[in-house]
Amino acid sequence: MEVRHATAPDQVPGMTTDRLRARFLAEDLFVPGEVRLVYSHEDRIVIGGAVAGERPLGLPCPDQLRSGHFLERRELGVVNVGEGPGTVTVDGEAYEVGARECLYVGRGAREVTFAGGAFYLVSTPAHTEHPTVQAGLADAEPVRLGSQEGSNDRTINKYIHAKGIQSCQLVLGVTVLEPGSMWNTMPCHTHERRTEVYLYFGLPEDARVIHLMGEPTETRNLVVADRQAVISPPWSVHCGFGTSNYAFVWAMGGENQAYDDMEQVAIGAMR
Ligand SMILES: O=C[C@H](O)[C@@H](O)CC(=O)C(=O)O
Numbered sequence: 001m002e003v004r005h006a007t008a009p010d011q012v013p014g015m016t017t018d019r020l021r022a023r024f025l026a027e028d029l030f031v032p033g034e035v036r037l038v039y040s041h042e043d044r045i046v047i048g049g050a051v052a053g054e055r056p057l058g059l060p061c062p063d064q065l066r067s068g069h070f071l072e073r074r075e076l077g078v079v080n081v082g083e084g085p086g087t088v089t090v091d092g093e094a095y096e097v098g099a100r101e102c103l104y105v106g107r108g109a110r111e112v113t114f115a116g117g118a119f120y121l122v123s124t125p126a127h128t129e130h131p132t133v134q135a136g137l138a139d140a141e142p143v144r145l146g147s148q149e150g151s152n153d154r155t156i157n158k159y160i161h162a163k164g165i166q167s168c169q170l171v172l173g174v175t176v177l178e179p180g181s182m183w184n185t186m187p188c189h190t191h192e193r194r195t196e197v198y199l200y201f202g203l204p205e206d207a208r209v210i211h212l213m214g215e216p217t218e219t220r221n222l223v224v225a226d227r228q229a230v231i232s233p234p235w236s237v238h239c240g241f242g243t244s245n246y247a248f249v250w251a252m253g254g255e256n257q258a259y260d261d262m263e264q265v266a267i268g269a270m271r
């Protein structure tokens with residue numbers, strides 16, 4: 001498991017593109033036959049990818065966690081970012097998870113395995129157990145936002161949140177942009193209380209998302225390909241525009257689960 005330290009905003013000016021990418025972008029989470037994990041000290045979020053080959057893959061317990069099994073003190077959100085269904089087995093119980101669908105795995109589960117699909121993983125520390133719950137797009141209270149004229153006609157599907165699947169701190173959903181819509185999260189925002197990670201998927205191979213990050217008056221961009229993730233510390237904006245439409249998994253961990261308490265940033269206030 002790769003470990004990344006937290007970043008203070010005053011470190012960003014002066015960073016080269018390579019350093020920015022090494023800190024904030026996870027480029028290679030999805031490698032067939034492997035479970036890849038990145039541990040971020042930003043709210044101790046672990047992100048990962050699991051793409052099984054012929055044989056199922058087990059969720060490992062990396063040494064850095066110093067625990068008996070991965071979910072001993074953690075909870076886990078799983079989203080299938082592949083095109084076909086896959087199976088997640090939790091302590092012997094098999095869940096068939098379709099494309100863009102979600103599985104929440106509560107603290108305490110001992111054995112988690114992945115077969116088929118392309119599973120994106122997000123885990124946060126957890127103080128208690130919540131039941132393992134599966135959800136499809138129909139369960140996700142879709143919120144349609146934006147407009148075609150604004151090139152940001154999109155649907156926000158909330159899976160794990162205060163009024164949805166219960167968790168200790170994890171909040172997670174999938175936003176899907178309509179064809180011809182390229183902008184996510186505009187106007188953008190920060191939320192000082194939570195770290196957020198975006199995993200872009202469903203982007204054609206020759207397309208990219210130009211992701212904006214940084215303090216609102218000191219923005220930088222990352223050029224992001226399909227199935228790459230961007231870690232946004234609490235002080236950073238997180239928004240982007242694609243050269244094609246796409247979908248993304250957004251996931252947060254931190255102080256609270258109040259989805260709507262973000263600080264909106266007007267575009268005129270950004271630099
Ligand atoms: O804090 C909330 C997150 O940034 C996302 O839910 C925003 C998003 O999906 C969008 O506007 O397209």
Ligand SMILES: [Zn+2]
Binds near residue numbers: 189191196238
């Ligand atoms: Zn956000």
